[in-house]
Amino acid sequence: MSDVIDRPVLEQEASAKSRLRIIDCDIHPSLHSRADLNPFLAKRWQEHMKTYGDHLRTPYIGTTPYPRSSPLIARRDAWPPTGGPPGSDLAFMRKQHLDPLDIEFGILQVLDLFIFSQQNLDFGAAIQRAINEWQLAHWCSREPRLKASILVGQDDTEAAIAEIERCARIGQYMQINVSPRANEPLGRHRYWPIYARAQELGLPLGIHVGGYGGHPPTGGGWPSYYAEEHQSNAHSMAATLTSLVIEGVLERFPRLKIVFIEGGFGWIPPAMWRMDQHFERFRSEVPHLKRRPSEYVREHFWFTTQPIDEPDEARHLRSLIEWVGVDRLLFSSDYPHWDFDDPRFAFKTPLSESERKKIFNSSARALYKL
């Protein structure tokens, strides 16, 4: 019987106020409807959005061939009573999430329209700008706790750089986001101009799971089930980490910081061990790497914690956290998705005060300069 919940909610849990304030590094606001973007789109693109809509490398225009286990991937209690999809109503987001959990800051990650994967690059450029503007207008300007990210379609480098410059001048964005399922693995040279700008601007690179790169979700082909496809997100992050490290991105851009969002963190220690184990044997193929791969990971990468791993034994989670390194972890909830982590109950192993502070606040604070 789970002892934690089999009792009335304790006073200090009823509201997290006066305990540690939380920085939530992954919140998904959503459009009420696509028309919300119209104020930020030229007429030509408003029309295009209505008539042609998305053009993604996936069979359906409006949904996924791997149907999720709940409507709109969301918690069933996250539908705003006033209407609209989960995550579309600021008042409800405050009431359900920001206020009771005492979220000091929430970093927004917009998944609507999946701008990173739009095949029509001009459309992609138009809607990425609209979404970046919408974040500020609808969310950040009305709620100072919420912080925006610059979303750019990585496969049109020119348009991406232009949008990065535009947003950087405004100065209210926390990071530059690209998708791990791009046309090519993210370490490839074609993406380096984006990393150069990120480094110059002192903005972290954010990489959130998902995308329609046109490849099967696994190296062995297309899975049949959402259960497989959901776990493939962790695999994509491992492959992305590998690409970024092995291509020498961090050697070329030594001040670049990279955040992996919604990948969880269980896969990271074995990925580091594997990279290190085989480094000597493959060294002659990658002479541009001057350091052991795990060193690059420990210095340049941060990982949001959701979906947190749930071993049967709490001590195994403790080992995992120590292997990854407390300093690498940033709490995230993934609100309002179904596999959301509640900051009060997600960590089933005790954390020291200083560990809690880092994971739930100070590491993100330093990284995003909040």
Add this chain to the structure above:
Amino acid sequence: MARHIVARTTDIPPGGNKVVDVDGRDIVVFHVNGEFFALLNRCPHEGAPLDKAACVARLTSPEPGVYQRSRVGELLRCAWHGWEFDMRTGQSWFDPQRVKVRSYPVAVETGETLAKGPYVAETFPVHIEDSYVIVET
């Protein structure tokens, strides 16, 4: 064991539920297949409210592609992570012994019976012609 009147039976339509506060605990009462079930309104996993869970059939399968349904509406899929619980016992699907939601015995009694006392709650007026859901904690 304390007995609490939590609702009139007509307050909870078939397939629906009601959340009531009993001694500081949120308890969710479901009405399904002519019966009432009461559970602590918090999933043992991360505390999600079970009143928003999906009420589904018990789903089993002897082999791929075959779907066997029974006890339609009596299983809960938690609103957050989709863990399945049997409304009747509170037991989880994947580990019925170790992972459960606290469940409470429920009785339905008529207003006539309750009016004889001493179970009438001050804040819950009892009418002779109605039936009431009683939860024991």
Add this chain to the structure above:
Amino acid sequence: MVAMRIDCDIHPAVGGTRTTLLPYLDDHWKEQVVSRAIDGLDLTSYPPAMPLSGRADWRPANGKPGSDFTMLQHGTFDQLGASHAICNVLYGAQAVYDPYMASAFCKAINDWIAAEWLSRDPRLRASIVVPMQAPDLAIEEIERRAGDTRFVSILVLAQGESLLGRRHYWPVYQAAEKHRLPIAIHAGSQYRQAPSSVGWPSYRYEYYLAEAQAFQAQILSLIYEGVFGKFPGLKIVLMESGVSWLPAFMWRANKTWRGVRVEVPWVEREPAAIIRDHVRVTMQPFDSPPDATGVADLIDQIGCDKMFLFASDYPHWQFDGDDAIPPHLPDSIVSRMCADNPLETFPRLKLAA
């Protein structure tokens, strides 16, 4: 007599189709291979000259690492101390698209291994190489070898055309279960799609790392498609997959299954339990945590000492020196992995007294 130590993964090498395999092709394929110069089926995954493909002291003066019989015997048995070894031939017969050609080449490999390796040293065993893209032809090849108990498993590559759990492969598993042949999934790709979900890697190093994820996807596919429910006697052996990714992978699979079970209701137990019963793993490479405590934790997290199988991966360069056993393993694991586990996993292993 040498203590029993069964090396579950060594790699005799095929010199070439027109050389090594020619005698084992029928007249039609002989003519095709010679007149069309069909040869050179070394997988992109394993360029023979790359360091991983052959440790320097295991490279013959002429020919590919693993092509010299005497050298392999000496390395595997004398130097590394195996008492028996299972041969897994990685020549890419499976990867040609023509299913009949693939089938003919697979048959030739199996005939060659039997004639020129297994018959020359009674300590050797082999996996049956099969053309999975044509399941009926794969079954034919399995049935052809079923009576020869020196063949102890069925070899498939970690990255084929479709994920291994898919329905069209089920007849192969039926045959495998019937003949008590585990499916040995070995590192290697037919490059039918990008080796990872993020696209085509630039480097062999990068590719090799992505293999770990492919193995994981195969396990999930086999579990969620219900293969172990349909074929409860089937065992899967992961070869050259890495080991240390197992715990986090199992945790995540359990976590997902608990919430999404309704999609796959024929999966009646949590994935980690199924893995502990049906999946085995060779120990080279191990991809070890940096210290003894870490290794002990990892073994504890995997939670099943029956899963581990001794292997050297000879002649691939996974370690230096003469000790193929990864450091810091508890003694109880070492003794199980050298004998008990291989005997249990490969029931057809029949060993001289």
